[in-house]
Amino acid sequence: MSDNENKEVVENGVHNYSTEESYVWPEDEKVKEKLEWFRDQKFALMMHWGPYSQIGVVESWALSDEDGDWSRTEIDWADGEEFKKQYFDLNKTFNPIRFVPKDWAKAAKEAGFKYFIFTTKHHDGFCMWDTAYTDYKITGKDCPFNTNKRADILKHLFNEMRNEGIGITAYFSKADWHCPDYWCTGYEKGDKTWRGPSYDIEKHPEKWESFEKYTHNQVKELADNYGPIDAFWFDAGWVCEKEGEDIHLGNLMDEIRKSHPGVLSVDRTVGGKYENYVTPEQCVPDEPLNIPWESCITMGTSFSFKYEDKYKSDREIITLLTNIVAKGGNLALNVGPQPDGRIPEGALKAMKNIGKWLSKYGEAIYGTRVCAPYKKEDVCFTQKAKEKKVYAIKQYPDENMEVKRDIFIPYEGKVAKVKDLYSGNEVRFENVPGGLNVHVNEVEEAAIAQVFELSL
Structure with missing residues (x-):
């Protein structure tokens, strides 16, 4: 981003991202330790899921009149007020019995x-856990799923993910368009809705x-x-605070960290x-x-479930992942679950193939850090400095590209040996101007x- 001013911008529901200049490194030792854990992980599954999946529309945003021009496309709702009522009533039919x-x-x-x-609560305010602070939730009496043995979706999901050794991040919208203390009628800003409060x-x-x-209670819960x-x-x-909507998030996190360091x-x-x-959302930084x-990026074309969506191939995703990791980042790959509670088959197919690739080559991804020259001539670099x-x-981003036996690697550091991770064997190489020629x-x-693993 060229603008050093850290200004919050949302365009067609896609957020900008903060600059390096606005970043503050933590001083809390436990937070620093957890942050290094985060930087080791590299690859996350992100999921936007809620009652909106039933109609295959963008999550929440169509409720905002100010965002209706882009968020209500492909939907023939002439009456915005009627649409909003129908949207908020989707909890009454949400019943993902195949979950x-x-x-x-x-x-x-x-x-x-x-x-x-996982989206514990998006801007629409629907809670995917058994919160004590609203009835607009998956376990609410108006939601038919409330009688299911897995009704507290969040609890079951988080527990099962932990059982597989997978870390947990709770997405939480600070805005709540269902809460009467955020959106309400009869106040200065009228009935026309926008992303901010109606008063x-x-x-x-x-x-x-x-x-x-209300917000503090839910996050602490x-x-x-x-x-x-x-x-x-x-x-x-x-x-x-700078937008005039201060919820004193710092005070909340300081309190939470006393019992959850x-x-x-x-x-x-x-x-x-x-x-x-x-x-960064739906993009990768240039440098x-x-x-x-x-980077949070969708596997399909939408964060929420979309009928007959087109999913990125495993080749596209692995190319994306290696580009991101070479620049020091993580990839949060978003998949929108179906309204019946299943992961779409197209997404599952790509996920399985990604897993096969990572099971063989994951050591070049997980636990790594940036390494100059980062990416050059379709070659991405990562490193484990201690080792x-x-x-x-x-990379071979096009499936029609010829896989080479003689590869130029533009790395100019001193190299003792080279191992091909496909065969697991040490391979011949020679130093040439600008890097190495490797022969497999x-x-x-x-x-x-x-x-290739280069031992220094």
Whole structure:
């Protein structure tokens, strides 16, 4: 980003991301330790799921009149007020009876995901856990799923993911468009909705204080009853002090960390000491970032479930992952579950193939850090400095590209030996101007990438 000013921007529902200049390295030793854990993980499964999956529309955003021009496309709702009523009533038909959390966790493990990001509550305010602070929830009496043995979806999902050794990140929207202390009628801003509150906070501080208390109660409830949680991923960056919507998130996180030391806070797009890593959305930075970061990118075309969506291939995703890791980041790959509670078959197929690739070449991904020249001539670099190892990942983004037996690796450091991770064998190489020429005896047909371990 060229603009050094850390300004919250949302365009067509896609957020910008904070600059390096706005980043504040944590001083808390437990938080620093957890942050190094995060930087080791590299690959997350992200899921946006809620009642909106039933109609295959973008999550929450169509409720905002201000965002209706882009979020209500492909939907013939002439009456915005009627649409909003119907949307908020989707909880009354949401019944994902084919939801088997153990299957989700096994699929995530098989795919090589190391942590899990789940929408506990999006901007629409519907809670995917058994919260004590609203009836607009998956276990509410109006939701037919409330009688299911797995009704507390969040509890079952988090437990099953932990059982597979997968870390937990709780997505939580700081805005709540269902809460009457955030959106309400009869106030200065009228019935036309936008992403912010429907009243003037300065004129009604008691209403905002009530909303702040509600928000704090819910986040503490998640920390105390649904943990251990590794990170809170706070969305709706406009809810912050500089925008006049201060919920005192720092006070909340300081309190939570007294009983849950080290939990990360991701106050995305806000900057400062409670945005422990930054979150580029649907994009990859042009250059390496020298701070902790994670790109959240959809496997399909939408964060929420979309009927007949088109999913990225395993080749596209692995190319994306290696580009991101070479720049020092993590990839949070989003899959929107179906309304019946299953992961779409197209997504599962790609996940299985990604897992096969990572089971063989994952040592070049997990636990690595940036290594100059990062990416050059379709070769990505990572390193494990303590082990004196550099990994060179020769990408083949097009399946029609010829997989080579003689590969030029543009790495100019001193190299003692080179191992081909496909065969597991040491291979011949010679130093040439600008790098190494490596020679392999066997190649993987239609390889997505050739991966070499350089011992220094």
